[in-house]
Amino acid sequence: MASTPYIAFTEFRSRADRALNGWSGFREHVRSGARAMAELTAQTLPRSFDPRLAPLVGDDAPAPPAAPFTGGIWRLLALNNREIARSLFLYESASAASDHVRKLQHSADGLEVHLIRGPVSMQHGWYATLNNVAVMSCGRWYPAAGLCHESAVYSVTALRSARVAPDVAASAARTLGALAADRLRARTGAPVGASGTGAQS
Numbered sequence: 001m002a003s004t005p006y007i008a009f010t011e012f013r014s015r016a017d018r019a020l021n022g023w024s025g026f027r028e029h030v031r032s033g034a035r036a037m038a039e040l041t042a043q044t045l046p047r048s049f050d051p052r053l054a055p056l057v058g059d060d061a062p063a064p065p066a067a068p069f070t071g072g073i074w075r076l077l078a079l080n081n082r083e084i085a086r087s088l089f090l091y092e093s094a095s096a097a098s099d100h101v102r103k104l105q106h107s108a109d110g111l112e113v114h115l116i117r118g119p120v121s122m123q124h125g126w127y128a129t130l131n132n133v134a135v136m137s138c139g140r141w142y143p144a145a146g147l148c149h150e151s152a153v154y155s156v157t158a159l160r161s162a163r164v165a166p167d168v169a170a171s172a173a174r175t176l177g178a179l180a181a182d183r184l185r186a187r188t189g190a191p192v193g194a195s196g197t198g199a200q201s
Helices: 018-041 094-106 145-161 172-188
Strands: 006-012 071-077 083-087 112-117 124-130 133-138
Touching: 006 018, 006 094, 018 112, 018 124, 018 133, 071 094, 071 145, 083 094, 083 145, 094 145, 112 145, 124 145, 133 145
Parallel strands: none
Antiparallel strands: 006 071, 071 083, 083 133, 112 124, 124 133
16 A cells, blocks of 8 residues: 555557546546536636647547557556546656646646536536646546545645656556567567567556
């Protein structure tokens, strides 16, 4: 178990990665919740929610299936290793994610929390903005608004002092794909490791 909250990174090499699709799907629910709350309160959405989040290379941009792709996200994990917050950007790389989250740590006092409703009844969530740009959100939905608010406050506090992981984890799909490629090379006599199964860095 970690001794302090920490920030972990995941890197993707395929748009078809299930973990990337799961992150993207959750983000869309956050965006929908933000839109619904903005309509209810007659407020203006943060810039990154309109027309879309994270206008960075590789994020939702149309591209041929064979086009090179690299993306990265960061996640904030509590002492029990449970994810409590995550990036709302899909960065160009895990390195870019690391650079940005370090800047957010230094600007945590300027983060503003917004509570939203989830896609299902009795689901509550949150996202946070910095200078009216949505930068992070909850990592899951909560059954009560009070619990959700407590999590948001704790997450912002934890972000300030969280340890930034020195390494980058490949997504599970990428790791499994690399292992399968190495097994294939081993059977055919090609040098093992050419694919870089050390994708943990």
